[in-house]
Amino acid sequence: MIHLENVEKVYRTEAGEVRALDGVSLDVQAGEFIAIMGSSGSGKSTMMNIIGLLDDPTAGTYTLDGADVSKLDDDTRSKLRGRLFGFVFQSYNLVPRMTAVEQVELPLLYQRGTNRRAMALEALDRVGLADRASHQPNQLSGGQQQRVAIARSLVVHPNVILADEPTGALDTRTSEEVMGIFGNLAREQRITVVVVTHESNIADFTNRTVRMRDGLIISDERRLQVIPSSASSPDASIPVSEVGS
Amino acid sequence: MSILDSIRTALRAIAANRLRSGLTALGLVIGVASVIVLIAVGQGAQQGVQERIRGLGSDLIFVKPAAQTDRSTGARGAQGGGITLTAADADAITEAKIPGVVGIAPQLSFNAQAIAQSQNLGVTIIGTTPSYADVRDARVAQGAFIGADDIDRRSLTIVLGSAVAASLFPDGDAIGQQVRIALGPQGFNFRVLGVMEPRGGTGEQDNYAFIPVSSLSARFQFLRNPRGDISVNQINIRTAPGAKQEPIETAITDVLAQRHQVVTPDFTVQSQNDLVGAAAEVSRTLSILLGSIAGISLIVGGIGTMNIMLVSVTERTREIGIRRAVGARGTDVMRQFVTEAIVLSLVGGLIGTGIGVGVAMGIDGRDISGTAMQTAIQTWSIVLAFGVALLVGLISGSYPAFRAARLDPILALRSE
Ligand SMILES: Nc1ncnc2c1ncn2[C@@H]1O[C@H](COP(=O)(O)OP(=O)(O)O)[C@@H](O)[C@H]1O
Numbered sequence: 270m271i272h273l274e275n276v277e278k279v280y281r282t283e284a285g286e287v288r289a290l291d292g293v294s295l296d297v298q299a300g301e302f303i304a305i306m307g308s309s310g311s312g313k314s315t316m317m318n319i320i321g322l323l324d325d326p327t328a329g330t331y332t333l334d335g336a337d338v339s340k341l342d343d344d345t346r347s348k349l350r351g352r353l354f355g356f357v358f359q360s361y362n363l364v365p366r367m368t369a370v371e372q373v374e375l376p377l378l379y380q381r382g383t384n385r386r387a388m389a390l391e392a393l394d395r396v397g398l399a400d401r402a403s404h405q406p407n408q409l410s411g412g413q414q415q416r417v418a419i420a421r422s423l424v425v426h427p428n429v430i431l432a433d434e435p436t437g438a439l440d441t442r443t444s445e446e447v448m449g450i451f452g453n454l455a456r457e458q459r460i461t462v463v464v465v466t467h468e469s470n471i472a473d474f475t476n477r478t479v480r481m482r483d484g485l486i487i488s489d490e491r492r493l494q495v496i497p498s499s500a501s502s503p504d505a506s507i508p509v510s511e512v513g514s
Numbered sequence: 515m516s517i518l519d520s521i522r523t524a525l526r527a528i529a530a531n532r533l534r535s536g537l538t539a540l541g542l543v544i545g546v547a548s549v550i551v552l553i554a555v556g557q558g559a560q561q562g563v564q565e566r567i568r569g570l571g572s573d574l575i576f577v578k579p580a581a582q583t584d585r586s587t588g589a590r591g592a593q594g595g596g597i598t599l600t601a602a603d604a605d606a607i608t609e610a611k612i613p614g615v616v617g618i619a620p621q622l623s624f625n626a627q628a629i630a631q632s633q634n635l636g637v638t639i640i641g642t643t644p645s646y647a648d649v650r651d652a653r654v655a656q657g658a659f660i661g662a663d664d665i666d667r668r669s670l671t672i673v674l675g676s677a678v679a680a681s682l683f684p685d686g687d688a689i690g691q692q693v694r695i696a697l698g699p700q701g702f703n704f705r706v707l708g709v710m711e712p713r714g715g716t717g718e719q720d721n722y723a724f725i726p727v728s729s730l731s732a733r734f735q736f737l738r739n740p741r742g743d744i745s746v747n748q749i750n751i752r753t754a755p756g757a758k759q760e761p762i763e764t765a766i767t768d769v770l771a772q773r774h775q776v777v778t779p780d781f782t783v784q785s786q787n788d789l790v791g792a793a794a795e796v797s798r799t800l801s802i803l804l805g806s807i808a809g810i811s812l813i814v815g816g817i818g819t820m821n822i823m824l825v826s827v828t829e830r831t832r833e834i835g836i837r838r839a840v841g842a843r844g845t846d847v848m849r850q851f852v853t854e855a856i857v858l859s860l861v862g863g864l865i866g867t868g869i870g871v872g873v874a875m876g877i878d879g880r881d882i883s884g885t886a887m888q889t890a891i892q893t894w895s896i897v898l899a900f901g902v903a904l905l906v907g908l909i910s911g912s913y914p915a916f917r918a919a920r921l922d923p924i925l926a927l928r929s930e
């Protein structure tokens with residue numbers, strides 16, 4: 270459903286041109302759970318931003334569910350972004366002084382529909398944070414904040430969740446919990462999950478690893494089965510809501 | 515995003531940072547309050563002046579000596595300063611039988627001390643004729659007003675204003691008593707003929723004491739005219755109710771110009787309407803001045819609002835990035851900040867109105883450095899101040915909101 274073909278992204282700066290993406294082609298199917306790896310500056314975030322319609326490519330085409338979305342106007346991109354994508358960031362990116370449930374309601378504010386509160390509570394419940402609904406970010410641990418961010422990304426029932434180094438600020442145990450949640454979302458709800466990571470044990474949770482260097486994809490490996498890296502990894506039989514806490 | 519959601523979001527953002535919100539609104543609070551107070555003060559002053567002039571009585575024309583220029587120094591004296599009018603001028607106007615004129619009363623007024631028993635009081639002495647009562651609509655409460663025989667006999671009789679009578683004769687019963695009128699070295703005893711009804715208003719006219727004009731120039735040397743005429747410093751002319759005053763003023767001017775045989779008139783003819791108009795002009799200027807000061811403070815308040823809105827946008831760059839990432843369009847972000855500015859200015863306007871009305875009511879009637887303040891709160895000034903505050907809020911919120919909407923979502927998300 271995601272199809273990138275020879276996508277380039279060139280930033281023009283005072284110091285000259287930066288070729289952040291230098292002709293990237295990638296195909297992603299619904300329900301895939303993908304890790305993007307590569308050293309810093311290799312273009313991972315740039316590619317994520319283009320996939321998530323936060324940015325547009327300088328050259329090449331991006332086809333989403335068969336429609337060319339490489340050159341959309343800002344408003345259309347915003348609308349599609351809100352409906353189809355959920356974002357999770359390394360720094361959580363929660364709004365200060367806003368309760369967890371309000372954070373999760375945020376994407377629904379920009380869409381039609383009612384029952385925002387109920388949907389937000391349901392999403393919080395799915396990441397095991399129903400009892401923290403009225404907590405503000407500074408009253409939550411890093412892992413809990415990231416789970417609020419995940420709840421916010423999935424409240425709109427997105428097709429794709431894009432997580433840019435979601436475990437970068439978390440300890441190993443919490444990182445594994447987060448990856449467990451992503452794995453379940455991909456498996457049970459056929460949400461495509463793309464995770465940028467530096468750590469191979471995190472990448473091991475996924476069933477495909479794409480490696481980048483200097484704005485190019487240098488390898489793309491699929492694994493047929495999830496190979497948990499440790500015994501504490503979640504099992505498909507455990508509901509997401511019971512993970513962690 | 516619905517309007518209701520926008521307002522709710524704005525209220526939440528305002529409540530989340532009360533200090534910043536308070537500072538943002540403060541400029542507008544002060545601006546709105548000062549517009550309301552200053553316009554109330556200006557209008558109050560205007561009403562006060564108009565009430566005073568109306569208190570003179572209606573359908574009146576006043577003739578006064580013109581301001582005189584001292585030929586050697588070129589210094590211009592105050593209007594009415596030089597005594598060039600005489601009781602004979604008043605008689606000439608009467609004899610001219612100008613249509614529309616129903617009564618004429620000359621007057622010679624000066625300030626003097628009135629002494630009776632143990633009481634001593636500064637009063638305004640009005641030397642006049644019996645027609646004064648009708649012309650100026652002044653009614654006697656007890657006793658009688660000056661009569662024709664008082665004029666003929668130049669009698670030492672006096673009619674007291676209500677306040678004068680109350681001060682000199684606290685026990686009442688002023689009629690027939692003696693009052694000494696002293697001016698400089700000279701003083702004469704007058705017998706009280708009557709007491710006037712209170713005139714109210716500023717109370718100025720209740721402090722008058724009336725004496726036959728003929729008696730004044732007969733007794734007080736300094737009032738004597740070199741040619742033996744009776745000098746007056748004002749001629750009051752009552753016109754028929756609703757009569758057009760301009761032609762009457764012209765006719766009076768003609769009569770006096772002929773009598774005085776002067777090129778530049780040494781007198782002025784003014785109707786009550788002229789006075790009201792002139793006073794209105796002055797107080798309108800005052801109102802405009804006060805209003806402009808208030809307007810400037812409102813604009814300064816608006817600039818403060820813009821300043822803090824800009825800071826707010828910078829501070830919340832990451833929040834803007836988050837909202838963009840979850841589907842907010844540039845216009846949604848813009849609307850959020852504009853709504854915040856409008857809600858803030860509404861709140862600021864409401865508080866400012868409360869303070870402004872409170873202060874204007876609080877100082878009404880108070881004595882501020884010797885002047886009795888009079889305020890008149892104007893509904894239009896509240897509407898105006900509120901409208902301008904909203905407009906200023908809208909304008910000062912628009913630019914920061916525009917900047918917020920134009921932010922690159924990716925850079926916004928990365929900002930600290
Ligand atoms: N807005 C930008 N302006 C200029 N250069 C940029 C911008 N964003 C990213 N880059 C450059 O593009 C390259 C790829 O960046 P990025 O995609 O963030 O890498 P990664 O996420 O893999 O660390 C880097 O060299 C980075 O400096």
Ligand SMILES: [Mg+2]
Pocket residue numbers: 313314315433
């Ligand atoms: Mg990156």
